[in-house]
Every structure is written in C-alpha cells, then in structure tokens.
Amino acid sequence: MTFEFDVITLLPGMLEAVTQFGVTGRAYRRDLYRLRTWNPRDYSSNRYRKVDDAPYGGGAGMVMMAEPLDLAISSAKRWQNANLAGKTRAIYLSPQGKHVDHARVLQLASMSGITLVCGRYEGIDERFIVQHIDEELSIGDYVISGGELAAMVLIDAIVRQLPGALGDAESADKDSLVDGLLEYPQYTRPEVYREQSVPRILLTGDHAKIKRWRLQQSLGRTWLKRPDLLIKKYPDGLPDQERLLLEEFKLAEKNITSG
Structure with missing residues (x-):
C-alpha cells in the first residue's frame, strides 16, 4: 500500500x-x-x-x-x-x-x-x-x-518506517531512541585516528560482550544527555542488569574526570 x-x-x-x-x-x-x-x-x-x-x-x-x-x-x-x-x-x-x-x-x-x-x-x-x-x-x-x-x-x-524504505531492514530498529535510549557510539576504519583508537572490545569478535558494551554505552549516554528518557523508559527503576551496567559506566566516567 x-x-x-x-x-x-x-x-x-x-x-x-x-x-x-x-x-x-x-x-x-x-x-x-x-x-x-x-x-x-x-x-x-x-x-x-x-x-x-x-x-x-x-x-x-x-x-x-x-x-x-x-x-x-x-x-x-x-x-x-x-x-x-x-x-x-x-x-x-x-x-x-x-x-x-x-x-x-x-x-x-x-x-x-x-x-x-x-x-x-x-x-x-x-x-x-x-x-x-x-x-x-x-x-x-x-x-x-x-x-x-x-x-x-x-x-x-x-x-523511514515504511516497509522497503531502508536498504538495511534492521536500520530503523537500531536507530537512536527506537528502544527509548540514545544510540551507542559508532566507529569505522581506520582503527586509530589522530591517536584515538577504536574501543578494544569492538575488535574482539565476541558478540555477547559487544552487545553488553553497546547496551552500557546507550544507558550511559542517555544518563549523561537525556536522563528524562531513562525515567520514561524505566518508571519503576532500572532492572538489575541495566542498573549494574550504568553503575559501571558512572564509575568509569568518574575515574576519567578525576584522572
């Protein structure tokens, strides 16, 4: 149609x-x-x-x-x-x-x-x-x-949401905000650009760990930039896995800031 x-x-x-x-x-x-x-x-x-x-x-x-x-x-x-x-x-x-x-x-x-x-x-x-x-x-x-x-x-x-509009059928599903969170950071070649390297975990080929890292980054970015979205997505509080991931992200951010 x-x-x-x-x-x-x-x-x-x-x-x-x-x-x-x-x-x-x-x-x-x-x-x-x-x-x-x-x-x-x-x-x-x-x-x-x-x-x-x-x-x-x-x-x-x-x-x-x-x-x-x-x-x-x-x-x-x-x-x-x-x-x-x-x-x-x-x-x-x-x-x-x-x-x-x-x-x-x-x-x-x-x-x-x-x-x-x-x-x-x-x-x-x-x-x-x-x-x-x-x-x-x-x-x-x-x-x-x-x-x-x-x-x-x-x-x-x-x-963008109409069937067949996007070349990659998964693109619309993975867009920022689709699941209520901001999207995780993206990287492509070269591996090192102006002395900044791609996060090592993305080079491991371990899909389970990459998926975990991406969820953590989405939670962390949303907490940093749009905390209102976290409240909207989790009105009763974050589930245990998401809470632990966000706590790890916050600790890493604190260490970077204090360092």
Whole structure:
C-alpha cells in the first residue's frame, strides 16, 4: 500500500526536496508514498489571491484566513476519501502541539495517510483548527518561519518506517531512541585516528560482550544527555542488569574526570 501525504502549504516548492534526495527520495521513486500539495492561494476568492488578514483585537503580524484553508483541506479530504481505504488524520504543525516522539511516528506510519497543515505569519484562524484539525504536533520548543520544515521532518520520520524504505531492514530498529535510549557510539576504519583508537572490545569478535558494551554505552549516554528518557523508559527503576551496567559506566566516567 502506498502511503499518502497531503500538505496544505503556501510554499509547495519547499516540499519538493523531500521527493528528490536521500531515503525519502528513493522511497518516492519506488512509489512507497505519494506527496500532494494544496495551496490555499488557489482557493482564495480574492483576485490578488490574498490568504491573510489583520488579527481581530489588534496585534502584530497577519493571520491566515479560514476560508482558503477550509477549501484546500476539503479538497484534500475528498481526494483521500475517494482513493484511500484506511484511516487518515489531519495534523496542524504548531508549537502548541504535543511533541513528536518515535511512538507517535510509528502510529502515524500505520495509517493510510495524513494531511499536514503548514501555518505561516502569526498563525491561522482558530475556527479552521476547531473544524478540521484532529491534532496539533510540534517538533520542538522553538520558533521557525513556517510549518513546511516541520512537515518535512515529520514526513522523513514516517517514511523511514515504511516497509522497503531502508536498504538495511534492521536500520530503523537500531536507530537512536527506537528502544527509548540514545544510540551507542559508532566507529569505522581506520582503527586509530589522530591517536584515538577504536574501543578494544569492538575488535574482539565476541558478540555477547559487544552487545553488553553497546547496551552500557546507550544507558550511559542517555544518563549523561537525556536522563528524562531513562525515567520514561524505566518508571519503576532500572532492572538489575541495566542498573549494574550504568553503575559501571558512572564509575568509569568518574575515574576519567578525576584522572
């Protein structure tokens, strides 16, 4: 089944990059997903194709008008209803939305398609959100110029989960954060680079020891950089093996710091 992305955007040209490069480009050429853009300007009743106006109550900036957005997303939904058999969802990319995480990406990838609404200016008319949006999602607590970049991030994350999108079937399963932890450090040739050597354990060929070391490094990196993820993954505390591995990591870090 081909996944369907419908994007409501004033800048459809920006989305072309997704279909041309890297994993998403290859997946697009293999017809693993379709990407359609719907420009609200094409649905404006104004001869100047105006889609924004000043906010009621005053304030800086302009607000995207409800009608052009309404007509654009209605066209997208009609297309989906006629061509898609499974479940779809309308998402507004907004800093007020819930943060996207891997679990949500997997849920979205299991659908037949999604509609992404990219805001511009100071935002969009709230009445459009109430009438058409199923959920709001955010890629982080910072401000960007519009929803297009956020949409591209979400599209990339979803496409990676589509069957056949990645060359190595295990790649998606081993990505950082997939199991709730940050990924262990990676190394390749040469064995020594600028007087720094690859950890000796990775040269032993002992797969059991390597697996243990990698789990320890994932736990340690998560503890150092994102301790909130440890709490989320282990709300009742770390299992005995993970606790011992993390204690060993902490001791090694202490020795390095004090040394």
